[in-house]
Amino acid sequence: MNSEFTIAVHSLVLLAHLPDHMATSEEIAANVSTHSARIRKVMGFLRKAGYVSTKEGIGGGFILSCKPEEVTLGEIYRLTCQGTLKPSWCSGDESKPCMISSKMDRLMGKVFCDAEKQMENYFEGHTIGSMLEQIRAFECPQSNTESLS
């Protein structure tokens, strides 16, 4: 799996942690530990799906436009990674006369698709809000500092 799912979740949790704060792509990138252009790309998906609002120009950035406890990780997974569980590499050869070789790829496609649905089902049980709660529940000696850096 590529890491856009992780970046999207991290960014949303961060924004949920900073309500009413316009965070720039630079701020988010520093927090996530990646480049701001990557953040802007992922945030583009989240904007089109209505999870964040963006504002260009001075004082602009990103802000949450949804309720954290209503956004599940399943939605974010589908937005960023759906269909990527199955390897692109294909087993067998449909043109072969052998029953196994000619049908294995179709069968594995079904298996991977169903497995992915199971995983999505697990992700449905978690929300951006519950993720933030879990982070806050970790034992955190220095958690009172609200620095972004």
Next chain:
Amino acid sequence: MNSEFTIAVHSLVLLAHLPDHMATSEEIAANVSTHSARIRKVMGFLRKAGYVSTKEGIGGGFILSCKPEEVTLGEIYRLTCQGTLKPSWCSGDESKPCMISSKMDRLMGKVFCDAEKQMENYFEGHTIGSMLEQIRAFECPQSNTESLS
């Protein structure tokens, strides 16, 4: 996910379809559509785990040494891919004072681990035997030919 899981499943289903037949890595590779050296590598894992027996030298090859209906895809997944669901890329930075940044990677690690377990749980519901049955159940006009090529 890399494709060793797929190769292992395909090879085992093929061997289950050809009971009492010593299949060489060349034969299996032709059926799977890959190189024989890759087959030998994957079969090495399956041999060490006791799913197949191998024989070197003339007349050698691979043969199933388990009951197809007792081998689940979950076992094969753990053997070939366990732990690969989580991207190697890491979000955040443990050394940062920010609660979100410093704890996100640990949290995502747990999320991916649990998601993988869900997927494994799905794979547990399928066996090499049931996979073979599904292939045989496909509508197959030319399925009587038992050619390997």
Next chain:
DNA sequence: CAATCTGTAACGGTTACAATGACAGTAAGC
């Protein structure tokens, strides 16, 4: 000892992914 097979390591090409740079477009403040 010759032929055929596994077991395993190494190398090279290709593809996917991440980091980065660049720049047009947009909005705010002066």
Next chain:
DNA sequence: GCTTACTGTCATTGTAACCGTTACAGATTG
């Protein structure tokens, strides 16, 4: 209206994972 500070997006480069392939030692048969 000009400057500044942002987003949105594309192109390029570096890098790691993956797959195909070659090579060869070891084992077994005849």
